Amino acid sequence: MATRTTDIQTDAEQLVMPRESKAPASQSLALSGGSPVVFPLELPQSESRLSTPAVGQRATRPDARLHGLGQTQYIDDISFPHMLHAKILRSEYPHARILNIDTSEAEKMPGVIATLTGAEIPENTFGPTFQDQPVLAYPIVRHLGDGVVAVAAITEQLAADALEKIKIEYEPLPAVFDPLEAMEDDAPKLHGETNIYTSKVIKKGDVEKALKESDHVFHRQYRTQMVEHVPLEPHATIASWDGNGRVTLWSSLGRITLGREDISRTLAIPQSRVRLIGTVVGGNFGGKNEITNEPIVALLSKKARRPVKSVFTRGDEFVSSTIRHPFIMDYTTGVNNEGKILARKVRLILDGGAYCSWTGTTIGKGSILAPGPYNIDNIHVEAYAVYTNKTATGAMRGFGAPQVCFAYESQMDEIAHKLGMDPLEIRLKNGFTENSLSPTSQTLQSVALKESLTQAADRFGWKEWQK
Amino acid sequence: MKKRGRGMACMWYPIGFTVAANPSAATVKVNTDGTATVLTGTVETGQGALTVLGQIAAEALGIATDDVHVVSGDTDVTPMDTGAIASRTTYVTGNAIVKAAEKAREILFEAAAPLLNVKPNQLEARDKQIQVLGFPSSSIPISEVVLHSESVVGTPAIGSASYNPPTVQMDPETGQGKPFNTYVYATQIADVEVDDETGEVEVLKIVAVHDCGTPINPMLVEGQIQGGISMGVGFALQEEILFKEGKQINPNLTNYIMPTSLDMPDLEVGLVDNYDPTGPFGAKGAGEPTAVPTAAAIMNAIYDAVGVRISTLPATAERVMTAIMEKRETEQKIVAS
Numbered sequence: 001m002a003t004r005t006t007d008i009q010t011d012a013e014q015l016v017m018p019r020e021s022k023a024p025a026s027q028s029l030a031l032s033g034g035s036p037v038v039f040p041l042e043l044p045q046s047e048s049r050l051s052t053p054a055v056g057q058r059a060t061r062p063d064a065r066l067h068g069l070g071q072t073q074y075i076d077d078i079s080f081p082h083m084l085h086a087k088i089l090r091s092e093y094p095h096a097r098i099l100n101i102d103t104s105e106a107e108k109m110p111g112v113i114a115t116l117t118g119a120e121i122p123e124n125t126f127g128p129t130f131q132d133q134p135v136l137a138y139p140i141v142r143h144l145g146d147g148v149v150a151v152a153a154i155t156e157q158l159a160a161d162a163l164e165k166i167k168i169e170y171e172p173l174p175a176v177f178d179p180l181e182a183m184e185d186d187a188p189k190l191h192g193e194t195n196i197y198t199s200k201v202i203k204k205g206d207v208e209k210a211l212k213e214s215d216h217v218f219h220r221q222y223r224t225q226m227v228e229h230v231p232l233e234p235h236a237t238i239a240s241w242d243g244n245g246r247v248t249l250w251s252s253l254g255r256i257t258l259g260r261e262d263i264s265r266t267l268a269i270p271q272s273r274v275r276l277i278g279t280v281v282g283g284n285f286g287g288k289n290e291i292t293n294e295p296i297v298a299l300l301s302k303k304a305r306r307p308v309k310s311v312f313t314r315g316d317e318f319v320s321s322t323i324r325h326p327f328i329m330d331y332t333t334g335v336n337n338e339g340k341i342l343a344r345k346v347r348l349i350l351d352g353g354a355y356c357s358w359t360g361t362t363i364g365k366g367s368i369l370a371p372g373p374y375n376i377d378n379i380h381v382e383a384y385a386v387y388t389n390k391t392a393t394g395a396m397r398g399f400g401a402p403q404v405c406f407a408y409e410s411q412m413d414e415i416a417h418k419l420g421m422d423p424l425e426i427r428l429k430n431g432f433t434e435n436s437l438s439p440t441s442q443t444l445q446s447v448a449l450k451e452s453l454t455q456a457a458d459r460f461g462w463k464e465w466q467k
Numbered sequence: 468m469k470k471r472g473r474g475m476a477c478m479w480y481p482i483g484f485t486v487a488a489n490p491s492a493a494t495v496k497v498n499t500d501g502t503a504t505v506l507t508g509t510v511e512t513g514q515g516a517l518t519v520l521g522q523i524a525a526e527a528l529g530i531a532t533d534d535v536h537v538v539s540g541d542t543d544v545t546p547m548d549t550g551a552i553a554s555r556t557t558y559v560t561g562n563a564i565v566k567a568a569e570k571a572r573e574i575l576f577e578a579a580a581p582l583l584n585v586k587p588n589q590l591e592a593r594d595k596q597i598q599v600l601g602f603p604s605s606s607i608p609i610s611e612v613v614l615h616s617e618s619v620v621g622t623p624a625i626g627s628a629s630y631n632p633p634t635v636q637m638d639p640e641t642g643q644g645k646p647f648n649t650y651v652y653a654t655q656i657a658d659v660e661v662d663d664e665t666g667e668v669e670v671l672k673i674v675a676v677h678d679c680g681t682p683i684n685p686m687l688v689e690g691q692i693q694g695g696i697s698m699g700v701g702f703a704l705q706e707e708i709l710f711k712e713g714k715q716i717n718p719n720l721t722n723y724i725m726p727t728s729l730d731m732p733d734l735e736v737g738l739v740d741n742y743d744p745t746g747p748f749g750a751k752g753a754g755e756p757t758a759v760p761t762a763a764a765i766m767n768a769i770y771d772a773v774g775v776r777i778s779t780l781p782a783t784a785e786r787v788m789t790a791i792m793e794k795r796e797t798e799q800k801i802v803a804s
Contacts, residue, residue, distance in 0.1 A: 046533075048532070049531060049532045049533035050531050050532075050533050051531060051532075052525070052529060052530065052531050052593070052594050052595070053526055053529075054521075054522045054523075054525035054526045054530070054531055054532045055522055055523070055526040055681065055683050055748045055750075056681070056682065056683070056684075056685070057522065057532060057684065058684060058685055058686035059518055059521075059522055059532040059684055059686075060518075061515050061517075061518045061687075062517075062518070063511055063515075063517065063518070064515075094712065094713030094714070095713075143713060144713055144714055144715070145715075175712075175713055177710060177712065177713050200642065201639075201640065201641065201642050202641070202642035202643075203640070203641040203642060203643075204641070204643070220776075220778055221778065222778045222779070223778065223779040223780070224702075224779075224780045225706070225707040225708070225779075225780050225781060226707065226708040226710075227701070227702055227706040227707065227708065228706075228708060228723065230720070230723075230725060253510070253550075254510055254512050254550050254551040254552060255509075255510075255548070255549060255550020255551065255552060256508060256510060256540055256541075256542055256548075256550070257508050257542065257547040257548050257549065257550065258549065258550065259550075260542045271542075274542070275541070275542055275543045276541075276542045277540060277541050277542075278510035278539070278540030278541070279510075279540070280510070280511050280513075281510055281511065281512040281513060281551070282513065283512065283513055284512040284513070284551055285698070286552065286755075288512070289550060289551075289552045314718070314719060314720060315718050315719065318708065318715055318718035318719070318723070319715050319718050323708060360485075361484065361485055361487075361553070364485035364486070364637075364646065365481065365485055367642065368481070368485070368642070368646055369478075369479065369480070369481075372478075372479075373477060373478060373479035373652060381642070389713045390710060390713055391708070391715065395552060397695070397698060397754070397755045397758045398480070398755045398756070398758055398759050399553070399755070401478065401480055401755070401756070401759045402699070402702060402758060402759050402761075402762060405476060405478045405759050405760055405762075405763050406762045406763045406766065406780060408763075409475075409476035409477070409478070409760065409763035409764070409766075409767065410763060410766055410767065410776065410778065413474065413767045413770060414776065417770075423474070423475055423767065424475065427475070427477055431477065432479065432652070438650075439642070440637060440642055440643050440644050440645065440646060441643050441644075442644070442645045442646070442647075444650060445649070445743070445744075445745075446649060446678075446680060446741055446742065446743040446744075446745075446751070447650075447652060448651075448652050448678035448739045448741045449477060449479065449652040449654075449678075451652075451676075451678070451739040451740070451741070452477065452652050452653050452654040452676045452677065452678055452739050453475075453477055453654045453676075455654075455676045455737055455739055456475070456654040456655065456656050456674050456675070456676040456737070457475070457654075457656065459674045459676065459735055459737055460473070460656040460658070460672075460674040460735075462473070462475070462656065465473055465658075467470070467471045467472070467772075
């Protein structure tokens, strides 16, 4: 039987076989000892890596050399004898109660070795802020990306085919997709009695009084969209148990210490019986900071008594891994005639999707950063995160900062334009300097805001620039 | 007609978790040839963290980057780490490595002091030697001190330490407190061209000047900034997951449009000269903030070009064109009345 590994070897051999070519003859690519891997062992000497002091050097990366030579092993490159492949069946409804799961037809298929449902997971909850997310949903599905049944089979294709034989009966429940509708009392609820699952307030000075005393007051609502991290390498895991009941996982997780805690908790085994190996991650951007398929793959491996691998498809990556929170942001800012900001009032609504994930951090950073890097004596920020029956939103490069920066910096320009000020001037006038007080009254140190403004303006040629 | 515009945006961004503990631990072992091994529980996610962490260990031990090998990402071997998140690796894991390397170095000073007839606090590690402060000709190679320490003194040159950024709880009513130990700052300026007949926006150039404290490796900081801007351009102009009744209708790279190299503007990247005394050799961080101000700068440039303020992202051609047409209608009404 042609295995995937031998196919790859054949492909590689074809790739490096000398072919007729008009290109000038280069060094021989002939294989030695039948190995398809050919790489130079002479290491280039790099002054940046050999000099002291080491800090400040433009040192080259040893891993970059391995990437360039194709030697980096991502999980897709790793396999073990008798390894199985897992696929996950996802919900058919954005909100529903599972009445029955029938996996018998799938299990009858030759080559299908194990199936797994949420009911079989020892502790079927996880989450970095609250543990409100199931590893496999049961008995309630809360968005279409929720996994319901996992299958391990001898090939990826067989596992995918087996998903089609699984029969699930659902009782559809009313769903809510808009965060503002989800905040209303009569909206369908995802968890508990309210969809507003976390909130934050930052309060300093007297914002209402300062707005009344302002020469100009600006108001605008800003909105941002849901975006996906789109790492080159999707979420991937391999799990394998040994004869002492100890499991080893190779995972694309970006935080293995806490990953091991979560895996130990969901599997209900001590941390000492879990070894988590964080392989080189092919892009994280925040999306790989919590467990996803690790407990599923571990339990399938335990049932099948064979190593099991799961690599998300691009579709899985979009619908089931976390994405960036859309924000609805109301900004009201009062300034005097000289362009000094006197007050800023901000209301943020975060669309949280079906589960909390990293919302706690996102709402915290988003609220603290919302007034911008400016000296403002009167601040009121309130923020609410809301459950909706959509893909869960979590950590993504900036934790709410790109959203609020879009709002506060758009409004800074609107103010500058109205007052006839240069956008650079209004920022320099209000910007943080050393020992400025943050919105939470923290004394700021090593502040380099104005240096970045003036250096960027000089490099751009801001003063000389013409359309 | 294509119209040019320019726009700027600045930002601030914290390093590490919001109040919550986010420690990192590290172990530094010095070998008998003067090279060293660092154990860290973080993982390489493509940003070059392990190279930077190796440079930090090398600096603390007075050896070169190439002398350090970093072992990462195995819970059986490496000490705890909160992970590659919140732009914290250089600052938090870096500080843990400095502390761990200092402990290993202290063992070397204790072993070398009697051989050099001085007290341990009169020594420094520099240029691969343990030498007397202010008198470098009195020195012993690190390699010999390591061997002496483990074979004669009986102490291997191994140091372990952890670091957690100090914070103060935020008041639940007012949010007042010290949620982070340090912040970084940045400004990006965009030069764009907007087609006022199609609404299409082309970003021609972005100048980005970031503060990361002391850059441990300026080349890798520049790489982070370039990558962050590409995410910022996607967030500003193209990327959006679309839903219909809770179902994603574009969960693929055919219909979810990301910037490619052809969409990338010319980039000019600068770093401000800064030093944070709380960071490893003055460093803070550079991961997330690079993607923060890009969209705001582009939106301000669109306004400068065609006079419309885009308040909902992304600024797709349809959205920009709709705003341009609404503006024209309003202007015509004013003229008519």
